[in-house]
Amino acid sequence: MVSEMTRTIRLRVNGREHSVEVPSRRLLVDCLRYDLGLTGTKEGCSVGVCGACTVLMDGQPISSCLALAVFADGKEIVTVEGIAPEEGLDKVQQSFMDHGGFQCGSCTPGMVVTAKALLDENPNPSEDEIKEWMMGNLCRCTGYYQIIKSIQEAAVEASDA
Amino acid sequence: MNFSQTCSIASSRQKVWDFLMEMENVSRCLPGVESMEQADEDTYQGVYKVKVGPIALRFQGTLQFEARDQAEWHAVMRAEAKDRRLGGGVRARLEVDLTEQGPDQTEMKVTLESHVLGKVGEFGQPVMRKKTDAILQEFARQVSERLAGE
Amino acid sequence: MHNFEYREPETLEEALLLLGELGEDAKVVAGGTALVIMLNQRLLMPSHLISLRKVENLQAIEASEGDLQLGALATHRAVETSPLVRKHSPVLAETYAQVATLRIRNMATVGGSLAHADPSQDSPVTLMALDARVNLASADGSREVPLDKFFTDYYETVVLPDELITRVLVPPAAPETGSAYVKFLPRSSEDYGTVGVAATVSVEPDSGVCRDCRLVVGGVGSTPMRAREAEDLLKGQRSTPELLQEVGAAARQLTDPVSDVRGSGEYKRAMTGVFVGRAIDQAWQRALV
Numbered sequence: 301m302v303s304e305m306t307r308t309i310r311l312r313v314n315g316r317e318h319s320v321e322v323p324s325r326r327l328l329v330d331c332l333r334y335d336l337g338l339t340g341t342k343e344g345c346s347v348g349v350c351g352a353c354t355v356l357m358d359g360q361p362i363s364s365c366l367a368l369a370v371f372a373d374g375k376e377i378v379t380v381e382g383i384a385p386e387e388g389l390d391k392v393q394q395s396f397m398d399h400g401g402f403q404c405g406s407c408t409p410g411m412v413v414t415a416k417a418l419l420d421e422n423p424n425p426s427e428d429e430i431k432e433w434m435m436g437n438l439c440r441c442t443g444y445y446q447i448i449k450s451i452q453e454a455a456v457e458a459s460d461a
Numbered sequence: 462m463n464f465s466q467t468c469s470i471a472s473s474r475q476k477v478w479d480f481l482m483e484m485e486n487v488s489r490c491l492p493g494v495e496s497m498e499q500a501d502e503d504t505y506q507g508v509y510k511v512k513v514g515p516i517a518l519r520f521q522g523t524l525q526f527e528a529r530d531q532a533e534w535h536a537v538m539r540a541e542a543k544d545r546r547l548g549g550g551v552r553a554r555l556e557v558d559l560t561e562q563g564p565d566q567t568e569m570k571v572t573l574e575s576h577v578l579g580k581v582g583e584f585g586q587p588v589m590r591k592k593t594d595a596i597l598q599e600f601a602r603q604v605s606e607r608l609a610g611e
Numbered sequence: 612m613h614n615f616e617y618r619e620p621e622t623l624e625e626a627l628l629l630l631g632e633l634g635e636d637a638k639v640v641a642g643g644t645a646l647v648i649m650l651n652q653r654l655l656m657p658s659h660l661i662s663l664r665k666v667e668n669l670q671a672i673e674a675s676e677g678d679l680q681l682g683a684l685a686t687h688r689a690v691e692t693s694p695l696v697r698k699h700s701p702v703l704a705e706t707y708a709q710v711a712t713l714r715i716r717n718m719a720t721v722g723g724s725l726a727h728a729d730p731s732q733d734s735p736v737t738l739m740a741l742d743a744r745v746n747l748a749s750a751d752g753s754r755e756v757p758l759d760k761f762f763t764d765y766y767e768t769v770v771l772p773d774e775l776i777t778r779v780l781v782p783p784a785a786p787e788t789g790s791a792y793v794k795f796l797p798r799s800s801e802d803y804g805t806v807g808v809a810a811t812v813s814v815e816p817d818s819g820v821c822r823d824c825r826l827v828v829g830g831v832g833s834t835p836m837r838a839r840e841a842e843d844l845l846k847g848q849r850s851t852p853e854l855l856q857e858v859g860a861a862a863r864q865l866t867d868p869v870s871d872v873r874g875s876g877e878y879k880r881a882m883t884g885v886f887v888g889r890a891i892d893q894a895w896q897r898a899l900v
Binding site: 361 | 612613614615616617619640643644647648650651660662664688711712713714715717718800801
């Protein structure tokens, strides 16, 4: 009988299919970082508060430090490595660079992934809508204004395109 | 954390004192005692289980009589126990005072000073407080019931 | 984290069977936001995890015979954004929207949250004020428990070891009723509130006099508190600042708050008075519209 203490999960990460054998207790953040080598996602607080570990599961932002890897079986995951298109950078990423949206970079993968999810759902958010959506992502460096600006400008960029 | 519980027992002061001086009786009145063995005259070793919501705690440790002053009807016990699995423990000092209310009526006052340490203590002070209060209440009730009319 | 066997039943029957077989060694997981933290900290070390994530028919949000039915596995985000919820009980959508962060709301479920039973949570307060009921299933059948009988202590409910929450039922609001949930959140935005108050006020259509009301306070005891004695003060009255103060004071008396990081017992008591007034005022205004 197959042991239920490990499981082979099938998940699609950044558009690529993966089959991974994980112990039941494996967290999604650890599966992404260690089993799949995608170290862009960071673990900050381990309790789902800081947002550094944010990934998209079926398009929705979740805390990968609170999700078991087995939860991702059959799902579509997007990490920061999956934000950029084939060539160059996504508008959100370029905008963060152009408008000082990061300093040390620890919170940035989470910020970028969360911001991308916002603009996918609401391409033209108001400042209040940006703040509301991004509220759960913490930054110790920037003071947030540049992050909000980066997202606003990315939205403008996208609408001009 | 400090707790206090007072109750009236339908029994003579001597009977209540004798009852409490037998650790077997005390452990029977404490809900959650899994085992209790005498190590020497004043020391006992035991295991105590208590559930806090979904979390099961299992404390292993010692209970010691620090003072037994029959003349003053005053006893002091110290307890020290650890939950090895969770990484935490408890240190407590229990004082019992008996006051005669009548030939067959005694007031028992139990005062508890406890410190919950480590992870178990971090979990939630209000929860621990409520639990301890409930345990003490049950203890007083059990002593009262077992001695009623003796 | 301690390892465990992960089981993913696909029907309620299968899940209940597993629960019966595995007993105390197993923990049930839905969204995982509370459970995984406890597993990480080794506060819980079950030998099995029974996941409800793939059980059919537990996620739906639908209306049935006037009641709003929230499936146990519906996420907070689903409730927050559901057009059906916004129409049937807008205060419920508003309440679920205030929980933690977007990420947590995308995972945490209606049923999981109730089973966790932290007395500082938002949704139980509003659900109680709306006279919601919880449906509990076991291998022998099912039963319904009103929310005000559901919580027994910190992290403890009436759910038996062989039972699972399947759905929450919210009755339709009486006519001429307004509802509000006010969360006092002096610390960071993703935190539990210091106190939370839900109020519903039903009025006489012409005079605006209160005909009926419900008042529930969260964060001030070991379970959410239904403030019946305070409710009685409102019935038959018109809304005045004095009345709101009086009701606030009455509610304060009923609280038993413990001092913790979110405020001293005294502070929580004082804030109960303030926020009860605000919640009732808001609910009353909405009733008069």
